[in-house]
Amino acid sequence: MVGLGGPEVGIRTPAFRFLLGAWTVSSVGDGVRAAALPLFTAVSTRDPLAVSAVAVATVLPWLLIALPAGAMVDRWRSRNTLISAHVFRCAVTLLLAGLVHTGDAGVPVLLGCAFLLSTAETFADSAGQTLLVSSAGPTDLERANGRFVSTETAGVEIAGPLGAAALFAWHPALCFAATALALGIAASLVAAVPRRTERAPQRGTGSLRAEVLDGVRFLVRNPPLRAVVGVVGLTALLTSGVNAVAFLYAIESLGLPAASVPTLLVCTAIGTLSAVPAASALSQRLGNGAVMVGALLVLAIGMALLGAFDAPAAAWGAYFVMGLGAGAWNVLSAANRQRLTPRPMMGRVTSAHRVLAWGLMPLGAGIAGPIAETSSLRTVILGASVLTAAIALAATPRLLRLNRA
Structure with a gap:
């Protein structure tokens, strides 16, 4: 479907397919990381307090960062924001993979990586939702969200944990390397979404708090x-x-x-x-x-x-x-x-x-x-x-x- 004077929108367009592909790959990577990070924390520390602390660090950005992140995403171009968030998460998980491999991934490292990854995810989530609306158009939102929910469920709850189980048995560092690879591929797929798909953001005239x-x-x-x-x-x-x-x-x-x-x-x-x-x-x-x-x-x-x-x-x-x-x-x-x-x-x-x-x-x-x-x-x-x-x-x-x- 083509809007009057606007870009082509709908679930059958290349823009939506690239975005869905990025969502699919990143969901698998997130599923691997979501299973591997608490498992590695438990195995490497044998400390309930450490496991609990990493769990809190994973959730905390959704309470502290998500609201200002959403306001900043509204000021920026969602496509560029999503690419940057995926690239940043790719770099952090790649660093974590290296530290796990060398045996240097102590509790402070795990806490820091958990917090940074979830912080970047708050930006990725808001930007991805905005780009979904731009690429799907108003009439295809139900079907577009259906595809996103399906791929996220299959990736985060089935493929990711299964992949984490296999890779963790081989070497825990491979779980985080696989996550980094998935996020890198996701960033490349988002980069293939045409720039004209999204509308230019409206620059904020007030404070971020306002x-x-x-x-x-x-x-x-x-x-x-x-x-x-x-x-x-x-x-x-x-x-x-x-x-x-x-x-x-x-x-x-x-x-x-x-x-x-x-x-x-x-x-x-x-x-x-x-x-x-x-x-x-x-x-x-x-x-x-x-x-x-x-x-x-x-x-x-x-x-x-x-x-x-x-x-x-x-x-x-x-x-x-x-x-x-x-x-x-x-x-x-x-x-x-x-x-x-x-x-x-x-x-x-x-x-x-x-x-x-x-x-x-x-x-x-x-x-x-x-x-x-x-x-x-x-x-x-x-x-x-x-x-x-x-x-x-x-x-x-x-x-x-x-x-x-």
Whole structure:
């Protein structure tokens, strides 16, 4: 499709294909790194405090850096920002690979690399979202996000961890070298995206702080957008609580062998991949809002299945169902968030959305432990199921208005 006097847009254009290719390759690299970094920390230090510290360093930039990063991305050209972020992450992981190989990757190095990689990722995420909207165009957002969610799920949750397992057994440094290679290839693919695909950014006239606040205010004052992002934050709170206790529940209550527990995540990934094409097709027939409400209810049903049955097979089925609900929701919520956000604010709103989702995850995980201690693991899971269903029903009027918005 060609806009009047503008560049060609849509999921069938070379620009989108190059961007999707970059997203695919970088997702595999991120999956390798996400599995290898905590594993290497655990193996090399045997220290729970070190493992916890690296985990915090990985998440911290999403709370401290993401909002100003989004404002800066709105000031810069998204294509150049994404290339720079990939190149920077490539250099850091290549350095980390060398230090791991020489035995010099101590805890300070691991902390620094984890923080720097996630900091660069906050820029890459906002720039990638902005470039996705520019290359896909407004009419193809559901299908474009479907392809992005599919490739990210396959890369981060399946191909990346499997690749990390094979490379780590050979030599841990190879995991980080492979990540660096993937990010370098991703940068080259983004460089192949035509410059004319993106619009020139609007230079900020105020301070960075003022622009960040403008983005947050726009999100809060826009009822449909506030509904989408608010549901994301609340469901992130609940699902992180479930995730915090689910593995222990699977081992102690369901009798699942510890070595089989990671297969639950594979079931989630398969469910997500299955939901993506169905979500886009159903939204065409029923409307985005109705399908999004249905996706939340499916997620709640998956949690209920996990907590209600004691058979290991039920756990695999429950995780597949949760993947269906989460996958459909992620595709449509991203498309609607992008559609409701003015292009000059895309980076800021995307970052505010990430901060809300990531910021509430530690809170959910922290609450789940004491609740399980005073009641039971099952109570946490079933309670999250009931609350997710309640959120879906409470948000239904707002979400159904998305079709008109």
